[in-house]
Amino acid sequence: RIMTGAPMPAGCDTVVPQENTQREGDSVTFAANAVSRSANRRRKGEDLAKGRAALRAGRVLRASDIGLLASLGIVDVDVKQRLRVAYFSTGDELRTPGSPLDAGCIYDSNRYTLGAMLKRLDVEAIDLGMVRDEPAALAATLKAAAQSADVVLTSGGVSVGDADFTRTQLQTLGDVEFWSLAMRPGRPLAFGRIWSGGQPGAGHAALLFGLPGNPVATMVTFYQIVRPALLAMAGAAPQPVPLIPARCEIPIKKRPGRTEFQRGVAVRDGDGHWRVAPTGSQSSGALSTMSEANCFIVLAHEAASLDAGDTVDIMLFDGLV
Numbered sequence: 511r512i513m514t515g516a517p518m519p520a521g522c523d524t525v526v527p528q529e530n531t532q533r534e535g536d537s538v539t540f541a542a543n544a545v546s547r548s549a550n551r552r553r554k555g556e557d558l559a560k561g562r563a564a565l566r567a568g569r570v571l572r573a574s575d576i577g578l579l580a581s582l583g584i585v586d587v588d589v590k591q592r593l594r595v596a597y598f599s600t601g602d603e604l605r606t607p608g609s610p611l612d613a614g615c616i617y618d619s620n621r622y623t624l625g626a627m628l629k630r631l632d633v634e635a636i637d638l639g640m641v642r643d644e645p646a647a648l649a650a651t652l653k654a655a656a657q658s659a660d661v662v663l664t665s666g667g668v669s670v671g672d673a674d675f676t677r678t679q680l681q682t683l684g685d686v687e688f689w690s691l692a693m694r695p696g697r698p699l700a701f702g703r704i705w706s707g708g709q710p711g712a713g714h715a716a717l718l719f720g721l722p723g724n725p726v727a728t729m730v731t732f733y734q735i736v737r738p739a740l741l742a743m744a745g746a747a748p749q750p751v752p753l754i755p756a757r758c759e760i761p762i763k764k765r766p767g768r769t770e771f772q773r774g775v776a777v778r779d780g781d782g783h784w785r786v787a788p789t790g791s792q793s794s795g796a797l798s799t800m801s802e803a804n805c806f807i808v809l810a811h812e813a814a815s816l817d818a819g820d821t822v823d824i825m826l827f828d829g830l831v
Contacts, residue, residue, distance in 0.1 A: 518551065525550035558582070568747030570632075590745035596659035596716075597624045598638035598651060600666040600676060601723065606640070619797065620665040620721075620728045627732050630831075631740055643667070648675050649708070652683055656716040657706035661740065663732075666723030668700040676700065676720050684718065685710055691735075692811060694770045695727035695794035699735065717743075724794035730771045730806075733830060751830050753808060753823040756784035762807070762816040769811045773803035776824050786824050803827070 512518070512525060530544040558564055564582060565575055571589070579587060604618040605611055618640055628635040636659055641651045648667070655662040667676030668689070677700055680686055684704035690697050700720030707713030719736050721728045741749065756776055764770055776786040786807055789799040806825040809816075816822060 523548055523551070566747075568745060570746050593633040593661060593740060593744050594636060594659040595628055595633045595661045595663060595740065596636040596638055596655035597621065597628070597663040597665075598641050598655070600641045600643060600648065600664060602643045604640045619725050620723070623725065623729060624663060624665065624721075624732065627729070627737070631737065631744075633740060633744070643675060645675050645679065648679050649683065652679055652704055652718075653706050653708055653713075656683075656704045656718075657714050659716050660743070662704065662716050662718045663721060663736065664718070665721045665728050668698045668720035668722065680704060680718060680720060683708055684715075691731075692768045693730075693734070694768045695724060696722055696731040696734070696771075697768070698722050698727075699731050701735075722794070725797045726773070726800050727794040729800060733806075734771065737830075751825050753825055754784055755821050756786040756807075756824045758807075758816050758818055758820045758822050759785055759787040760818050762788060762809070762822070764809050764813055764815050766812050766814050770807075770809040770813075771825075772807040772809065773799045774805050774807040774824060775803060776805045776826065784824065786822065 511528075512522075518525075524545060524547055526540060526544050527550065530541045532539040532541075558578075564578060564584075565571075565587075569575065599618050599621045601618075603615045605615050607617045607619075607622070611617065621637065621640065625635060625637060636655075638651055638655060641648055652662065652664075664676050677689065680700055680702055684702050686700065686702040689700050691699050699722060700718070702718055703710075703715050704718050705711060705713045705715050717739075719731075719739075721731050721736070738748075738750075754776075762772065772792050773789045774786045775789055776784050778784055786805065788807060789802045790796070791799055804827050806827075808823045808825055810823075
């Protein structure tokens with residue numbers, strides 16, 4: 511008789527489960543067809559052969575990976591330090607959800623959306639709250655963020671309005687790589703580097719992503735631009751989200767010249783083919799249609815309007831959002 515996990519006795523090569531036997535005194539009777547040569551054995555090295563890599567660099571550790579390391583008796587492994595990401599919203603019109611809403615004001619949704627998206631990435635998220643449209647206040651917050659974080663995310667203030675101070679302060683406190691992208695939603699997006707000392711080269715440096723203020727544009731630019739950048743900075747291997755062809759159920763309006771990420775609902779029919787339709791308004795401020803969606807409908811830079819029945823590419827939220 512042998513217990514689960516015990517070494518095989520010399521001269522034996524097969525194990526029969528006890529429930530397939532009948533024991534009477536010192537005699538054991540096997541059920542018909544119960545014995546199969548080499549059955550119920552775990553051979554040495556069958557899980558992980560000698561010389562084979564257990565886990566490769568760039569992998570985001572999952573529960574099964576932790577268990578694998580423990581099964582190999584490995585106590586310590588080298589990992590990347592968690593990224594520190596500071597984020598805040600800008601705007602005199604913003605109010606905290608739950609507080610009274612004055613005329614001409616809106617609740618700050620972007621900061622809560624950013625916090626939730628960052629949580630999915632397992633970074634050290636630093637919430638710096640809301641910052642008024644005042645150059646001095648914004649400069650102080652940006653310098654503090656650059657001191658405490660590796661990456662700084664802002665929402666609002668990167669367009670061309672008189673109160674869009676983020677753009678001005680980024681020019682003062684650091685270097686600017688670009689101000690806008692040919693995408694919709696999310697055209698006004700600033701990227702560069704800022705220094706805690708208030709000028710290039712002074713103090714601790716942090717990358718800055720100045721995201722648009724419109725809620726859906728904030729989410730789209732995060733998923734398409736910021737998320738892959740953060741994963742790369744964290745040392746993760748590239749994990750591109752696949753584009754899946756789908757049949758468009760209704761016409762879609764589009765002008766050539768920008769890559770568009772429209773919100774859609776995709777379903778798979780009995781033949782395994784995908785069908786998709788936009789979720790109503792594609793305004794960059796319509797969060798409800800983002801909440802209803804389960805995919806992005808990705809329309810290429812050169813694409814024009816589409817008819818029902820045309821094939822489009824979709825990017826499913828599963829694994830992304």
